[in-house]
Amino acid sequence: MNQVQLNPPLNGINGTLSVPGDKSISHRAVIFSALAEGTSHISNFLIGEDCLRTVQAFREFGVEIEQIGTNVTIHGKGIASLKAPTQPINFGNSGTTARLMSGILAALPMFSTAYGDPSLSKRPMDRVVVPLSKMGAEIYGREQSKLLPLAFQGKKLIGKEIKMNVKSAQVKSALLLAGMLAEGETTVIEQGITRNHTEMLMAQYGIHLTKKDNELMIKGDQQPKASDLRVPGDISSAAFFLVAASVVFDSEITIEGVGLNPTRDGILTALRKMGAELEVEETERVGHEPVGRISVKSSYLHGITVEGDLIPNLIDEIPILALAATQAKGTTVIKDAKELRVKETDRIKAVATNLNNIGARVEPTEDGMVIYGDTTLQGGTIHSYGDHRIGMMGAIASLISKSPVTIEDKDCINISYPNFFDHLHEVCK
Numbered sequence: 001m002n003q004v005q006l007n008p009p010l011n012g013i014n015g016t017l018s019v020p021g022d023k024s025i026s027h028r029a030v031i032f033s034a035l036a037e038g039t040s041h042i043s044n045f046l047i048g049e050d051c052l053r054t055v056q057a058f059r060e061f062g063v064e065i066e067q068i069g070t071n072v073t074i075h076g077k078g079i080a081s082l083k084a085p086t087q088p089i090n091f092g093n094s095g096t097t098a099r100l101m102s103g104i105l106a107a108l109p110m111f112s113t114a115y116g117d118p119s120l121s122k123r124p125m126d127r128v129v130v131p132l133s134k135m136g137a138e139i140y141g142r143e144q145s146k147l148l149p150l151a152f153q154g155k156k157l158i159g160k161e162i163k164m165n166v167k168s169a170q171v172k173s174a175l176l177l178a179g180m181l182a183e184g185e186t187t188v189i190e191q192g193i194t195r196n197h198t199e200m201l202m203a204q205y206g207i208h209l210t211k212k213d214n215e216l217m218i219k220g221d222q223q224p225k226a227s228d229l230r231v232p233g234d235i236s237s238a239a240f241f242l243v244a245a246s247v248v249f250d251s252e253i254t255i256e257g258v259g260l261n262p263t264r265d266g267i268l269t270a271l272r273k274m275g276a277e278l279e280v281e282e283t284e285r286v287g288h289e290p291v292g293r294i295s296v297k298s299s300y301l302h303g304i305t306v307e308g309d310l311i312p313n314l315i316d317e318i319p320i321l322a323l324a325a326t327q328a329k330g331t332t333v334i335k336d337a338k339e340l341r342v343k344e345t346d347r348i349k350a351v352a353t354n355l356n357n358i359g360a361r362v363e364p365t366e367d368g369m370v371i372y373g374d375t376t377l378q379g380g381t382i383h384s385y386g387d388h389r390i391g392m393m394g395a396i397a398s399l400i401s402k403s404p405v406t407i408e409d410k411d412c413i414n415i416s417y418p419n420f421f422d423h424l425h426e427v428c429k
């Protein structure tokens with residue numbers, strides 16, 4: 001049965017968790033290893049459905065990839081060895097696979113086609129198709145190439161200066177990957193800071209890239225070299241338990257081995273601003289990524305405004321932040337987050353509808369939402385709409401609801417956090 005009913009815990013939630021590997025880094029580790037010359041070993045790989053789509057995509061190109069649990073070994077034979085896929089590639093639910101792979105498929109001299117599930121088929125692809133076309137890409141798709149399925153008549157692209165018109169790490173990464181494979185130099189001009197895992201991994205896999213202010217310059221015809229990598233825990237997954245411990249009375253949770261990349265830690269900034277009792281300690285560097293421990297205790301939260309440059313830094317954490325805001329004193333305003341409308345589902349609508357259905361007061365706005373705090377959640381049904389982050393938000397809501405919460409379509413949580421319910425039970429014991 002693809003639903004679960006969760007009861008509020010009798011006591012606080014407690015424990016120490018290691019969340020699964022970072023989704024963004026797992027995708028990229030596969031991409032660079034598969035394009036590399038030599039064998040790369042990746043550990044703590046996220047075996048969520050999205051990252052497995054990226055693995056499968058490279059298998060279609062003839063790359064030998066062994067996956068045993070969270071250990072992945074990739075026998076790269078270099079870019080020139082990739083073979084044209086004989087079947088359409090299925091990107092599933094994964095926006096990251098779709099956007100990043102588009103940069104590669106457009107730039108490899110071969111024909112390929114790709115499609116996605118119903119959710120991904122509604123998400124904008126013109127954000128990569130249009131700038132890649134400026135580099136000479138030939139991409140054809142539904143609705144003037146705005147939507148999947150797409151067909152790529154791949155060819156040698158020409159490096160260009162490209163000014164991005166959306167704050168998106170997926171678009172930046174697609175352009176950097178295309179630039180790495182193109183002829184000449186590509187300059188990507190960003191509108192604001194977005195997650196920089198592609199840049200960090202390019203350094204690790206021996207790709208030369210320079211950055212000056214908001215401009216990234218990459219020379220073409222570069223071949224990645226194999227590298228071993230341990231993927232840090234995903235701060236976006238940790239966020240669910242950080243909020244849970246903050247809002248459930250008498251709780252304390254520590255997350256270990258979690259990525260603390262400053263382009264990803266906006267949830268810590270926001271929770272601190274709300275008054276959460278957080279302790280963060282960087283314990284090591286894994287490759288170029290800072291990794292550490294985060295502890296949080298039950299806290300009295302107050303409402304804040306979340307906007308501007310902070311938004312890309314916590315974009316995937318907004319659903320769970322909204323849940324925290326229902327428990328805060330005062331009002332929380334989220335602005336400049338229109339991107340939420342084009343995620344796995346319209347997350348502004350999904351968060352507002354679901355939280356209102358269980359007793360919260362959330363007003364959706366064009367580019368965010370207003371959340372009135374200090375509400376008592378009554379329980380009821382949360383529809384995930386196939387969106388993993390909405391499903392997990394609902395599960396955490398069950399911890400502070402008066403009556404049980406039923407999560408409809410719970411299996412989508414496997415997209416990014418396959419052992420989420422095990423961790424939830426562990427901290428509720």
Ligand SMILES: O=C(O)C1=C[C@@H](OP(=O)(O)O)[C@@H](O)[C@H](O)C1
Pocket residue numbers: 023024025096167168169170171173195315316339
């Ligand atoms: O580059 C990435 O790995 C991601 C970037 C973000 O998307 P956008 O690039 O669309 O902002 C984020 O929402 C997504 O979960 C992962």
Ligand SMILES: C=C(OP(=O)(O)O)C(=O)O
Pocket residue numbers: 023050093094095096097316343344389416
């Ligand atoms: C938006 C997300 O992922 P993607 O864009 O890769 O589907 C997410 O994980 O919240």
